Amino acid sequence: MNTIIESILNHRSIRKFKDEKLTEEQIRLIVKSALQASTSSNVMAYTIIGVKDGIIKDELYKVSGHEHVKNNAHMFVFCGDLQRINQLGNSVKNQSVQENLESTEQLIVATVDASLAAQNASIAAESMGLGICYIGSLRNDIQRVNDILQLPEYVIPLFGLVVGYPDQKPEIKPRLPLETMYHENRYKPFAEQQRFIEAYDNEMENYYENRSSNTKVDNWTEQMIRKFSKPTRMDVTPFVKSKNMNKR
Template identity: 40%
Template sequence: MGNEADNQAGDSAGTVTSETIELLRRHTSVRQYQDRPVSEAQLAAIVGAAQMASTSSNVQAYSVIAVRDAALKQQLSALSGNQAYIEQCPVFLVWCADLYRLRGAAAAHGDGGETYEDTTEQLLVATIDAALAAQNAAVAAESLGLGIVYIGGVRNNSAELSQLLGLPELVYPVFGMCLGYPAGVNGLRPRLPLKAVLHHERYDAAAQPEQVALYDDAYTAYMHERTGGKQAVAWSATMAQRLAQPVRLHMQDFLRARGFMRR
C-alpha cells in the first residue's frame, strides 16, 4: 500500500496532488550552497535511491563519481566553464554512462565471438540509464532538504575530464550534479504549457505554435520580474539563439574514440 498522503485527490475541479507531486513541483536549480557537509550516510541513501530507477533490461549501465576534494573540484570547475558552484558545493557528482562494467561482466560468459557494446543503441541505453538514476537522486536529495543543479559543462572538455577522473573506455561523463544545502534558491521557473508536451493518441503538431506563444508570454513576464526589468526575452527567441550556436561539436569524435557509437 502506498502512503495515504500520496494518494489524496485534490480539489473538486479535478486537480490531483500528493506530497511527492508537490515536492517535484517545487524543484529549482540551486547555485548557492551553505558551508555544511553532506554526510556519507546521506550520499549513500541518495545514490541507493538512484539505483532503484528504471533501467533497460537491468543493465544498470551507469556509474557516479562523488568528488569532495577541493583541489579536484577546482580542476573540474575549470574544465566545465568555471562554474563557481562546482567548487562551492560540498559534493560534486559526475554521472557517467558506463558500458565498461557490462562488457567485463559479460566477457566471462562469451565464446569469443563478436559483441555489440559499441553500437549507438547501447550508447542510448547507457545515457538514458544515467539520466533516470540521476533524477531519482535529485528527488531523493530534495526530500532530505538538499538542493542540486545539473552541470552539462562536464562535456566541454570531455577527454581531459575523463582522464582526470580515470574513466576507462566505454565510460563517458553525461553531466555533473552539485549537491548540498541551499544558501539561496531561485523562484520557480515556468514550464511549457501541459498541452505543449502532453499529446493524446498521436502527436499534435498543429497545437505547437499556439502553445509556444502562450509560453513566450509567461516566460517573458517571469524574466522581467526576475531581472527587475533588465531582461524580458521570449523563450522562443532564446531557443533561436541557442540553436544558432555550435555547441560541443567534439562529442561525436570523442564518443567514438571512447568506444561508443561505432555502429
C-alpha cells in the same frame, strides 16, 4: 496532492549553497535511491562518481565555468558505463560483446539508465531539504573530464549533479505548457503547438523581467534560436566513438 508531488512541482535549480558538507549517511541514501531507479533489462549501464576532493572540483570548474561546481556540499558525476559488460564478456566468459556494446542502442540505454538514476537521486536529495543543480557544462571539454576522472573505454561522463544546503530561494522557472509537451495518440503538428509556445514566450518574458535577480529581456524562442544557431560541443561525437561507443 501528496508531499512527493509537492516536492517535484516545487523543484528549482540551486546554484548557491551554504558551507556545510553532507554526511556519509546522506550521501549513501542519495546513491541508494539512485540505484533503485528503473533500468533497461537490469543492465544498470552507469556509474556514479562522487567528488569530494577540492582539487578535482577546481579542475572540473575550469571545464564548466560555474562557481557551484566547486562550491557545493557534494558533487556526483553520472557516467554511461558499458565497461562492466565488456569485462564480463571478454575477460570472464571469453565471449565477444563488442559489436553490441558499440551500437547506438546501447549508448541510448546507458544515457537513459544514468538519467533515471540521477533523477531519483535529485528527488531523494530535495526530500532531505537539500538543493540540486545538474551540470551539463562538464561536456564543454568532455575529454578533459574523462582524463580527470580516469575513465576507461566504454565509460563516458554524461553530466554532473551538485548537491547542498540552499543559500538562495530562486523563483520557479515556468515550463512549456502541458498542451505543448503532452500529446495523445499522435504527434501534434507544430501549428497546433505554436499558440501555446507564444503564450509561454510571454510568460517567460514576464518571469525574466520580474524575478528577484539577473533580470533581463528574453523569451524561450529567442533563447532556443540563439542556442541552436551556433554549433557547440561538436567534439562530443568523436570522443564518444573514441570510447568505442555509438560506432554502429
